[in-house]
Amino acid sequence: MSATIRTSVGRPPSHGPLLSVEDLRVTFTRHGEEPFKAVDGVSFDVHPGQTVGLVGESGCGKSVTSLAIMGLLPKRGNHVEGTATYEGVDLLGLSDKEMRDRRGRDIAMIFQDPLSSLNPVVPIGVQVTEVMERHRGMSRKDAMPHARDLLERVGIPDPNARLKNYPHQLSGGMRQRALIAMALACQPRLLIADEPTTALDVTIQAQILALLKELVQDTGTALIMITHDLGVVAGLCDEVNVLYAGRIVERGDRHRLFARPRHPYTHGLLSSIPRLDSPRGEKLNPITGSVSDNLPWTSACAFAPRCSHAQEDCRVQTPPWEWENDGRGLRCHHPVEAEEVGRG
């Protein structure tokens, strides 16, 4: 374990949330087109050391949520409302410069495609040290040994040689490890991972997830895990938020949510995963239709056209957000009943 990485083991999540997102709305406006609500009133908390999953199909707003928190949305063509309070400060209200000071230091992010996310003409070492030069006032020379330790920490063999390598000389898994090293360089308290394993081979995916899990446990960093893959969530997250069409439709503790999904969408996602232990001859149940069938949230449940449980009211009335007694949240008129679960 290197000296550059915080060694405290996960603080208890009782001091209040590290990040609190309240009613986040992102509207894309393009000249001559209808405004599009990519994120439509999303609220969730992340406690120190906690791992929170944002799950949903592509286009559900999960990546836009993370980019909005990071202040990385394009400067033009979108409108952001709501708050994202990090340690008492609303990130969405910060100036460009103030946000720049926090990015990479307090909150770091790793992205989906490790090849295109790395600068092809700058050596890995420089891409790691530049974060420390920026936020910790180190010179490149002083930061290099730290960079070496970081690469070693994320499981890159022969780190001294790798510092001088360019991204194309590394394998996909090594590139993602290098990106993780960059994200951890300033010991951020919050890490956002946007589909970090989607572009990788299956065996590498498992390795990267194991690494993330280990790092989160060792450093006490909170993690927002953005994914479409419930398998990733199952192995990693404490709490899971399921997004559909820009809104959270179900939230809950990982174990309860997997054991007893309440929203038909979550249920559908779970039962569309092939399982080894399911009875022979049982069919998979994919969700029918596509996002393009969605109804507007303002006067209906967006998921209704694709929902097996939909009734008349789902098409004319917006389902409200309701807390269940076990601390779970749900947005549905006709949730899945307990006895249905497992029948698929």
Add this chain to the structure above:
Amino acid sequence: MTTEPSYAGRRKERIDALAAHSFDETAGVSLIVSAWRRLRRDPVFLFGLGITVVFIVLAVISPWIAPHDPAAAPLLDKVRPQTNPVPGPEPGFPLGADDRGRDLLSRLLVGSRQTLVVGVFATIFGLIGGLFLGILAGSFGGAVDSVVMRIVDVMLSVPSLLLAFTIAALAPRPSQTTLIIAIAIIQVPIFARLLRGSMLGQRSSDHVLAARALGVKKSAIVFRHVLPNSMGPVIVQATLVLAIAIIDAAALSFLGLGSPDDRQPEWGQMLGRSQEFIYDHPHLAVYPALCIITVALGFTLMGESMREALDPKTRR
């Protein structure tokens, strides 16, 4: 992404990028239709199209609307080599005459025909040559493909105007025909590479595979399935090539490699001849030059905006 850095590599990349547009999800006719839907509202495209249409219409009807015979010299008696080598405007001759007393406006109008003929024929011959080589390389593959493509790459690696100049200069006697041939030859490798790239990409596409599985003959596949799908990129390239052909033809004409017969007016040639009187009568050069620039700009604007409309990156 492996970029080819060289000059030829850069040109190859541009061509290949265009070829790639012939086999993405909405290939062929539907691609052109969707591109057209966006182009219809693009002011740059419409401006280019406007220029092009006016130019073509003028070129076609010019012999009937030209006020005078471009070869006749009605103002010959006004030409005084010492005092007044170029008669100025007068009633019936709004732009005046050239140094041989011929009506300048009529020559400009009729000159558009030669420009159109050179541009269109050079492009068509270039396309036919490219089609031949492209089909040869694309449908036989293997050794034929590599030999043909090596030749094409060598041709692409020489600056096109230098190559055209060399070819035109090789002709024993300069003429309209040698000019067209020279400019056509420099277009051949561009079209060959475009079509071959497009065909290779489509060989593995679903509808071609289906046709092959059904036992449709190779030649039928090429002509009925593959070529129609390459239409979009070919039209774009042909438009851009037309602009280049017109400018290059003017340049070669200016250097005396065009037709020596000045009874048939041609803009590049008029521009070349005007050099003798350039200090005292610059308008002799300015008018044909403005014509060339306008027409070349029209084709360029049209081609560039079509290229953008076909590019999936800008298509949302």
Add this chain to the structure above:
Amino acid sequence: MVRFIVRRMLQMAGVLVVLSMLLFVWLKALPGGPVSAILGERATPERRAALEAALGLDQPVYVQYLRFVERALHGEFGASTAVLPGEDAFQVFLIRLPATIELAIFAMVLAVALGIPLGYFAARRKGSPLDSGAVVFSLIGVAVPVFFTAFLLKYFVAVEWQLLPVSGRQDPSLDATRVTGLFILDGLLTREWDAAWDALRHLILPAVALATIPFAIIFRITRASVLDTMDADFVRTAEAKGLTASVIRSRHVLRNAMLPVVTVIGLSLGGLLAGAILTETVFSFPGIGDAIYQSQRDKDYAVLTVLILASAAIFVIINLLVDIAYAVLDPRIRTR
């Protein structure tokens, strides 16, 4: 890297072989053959026969071609008949070369010095009046024939306003000392400041005319490339790291965006050679382009052959250098 350079050199040899064959076939096909071309139509039969034997025209075609190549490699193309009558054709090339080098370098410096910064700022302010204006200008720049630009400059700047000289490379009355053949450099070396200044004044107009097309190309590529790079994933990564705007600009955007620009500079150099034929003709600038035009017009075939082969050779050598520069800049090629 070595393999890359070797491959490029083989390609370059291929270009020259094809061109030499083309020229050889052409020389054979000249009306009356090379003998008439060299001796003229009215040579006596004895002299013709002697020259035919001397040129090896009684040999099989491939032997003739190989001898042509051999002589070409030694720079033996025969004597000039029109451009510099009596002078060895290869010498004509050497005499004319420095003028074109001076012109091409000056034009390229202009095009790069204006095209790259303008392209960069246009991309940074995409959609602004500066951007739109520069885009329109570059589109027009490509559509205007080089010789017309040259003519306009000559007419207004040199003739009407008399700000700069109309033609030539230097005022002959200065009787400047020659060292390298690059007149500006010569003037500086020999401290004949007036000679250097005069040569520079002669160079400005042809160089500006010649620079218009490479400028337009470099501008457009820089702009497109910077726009592309600003959208790249790794720039988003750099933003996510909280790096300062200036580091993102210089290390992440510019360093990547410049790669295609380097390539296009090679492309533009090809355009310069072709453009030099037109520009030098308009300004009577005594370089290679002017000599190509003259030798073609006056049927000075020995000189024309040398010049075409040499231009092609210069062109491929420059491209090789650009390729190497590119490989040095792009680690993806350097470390292959």
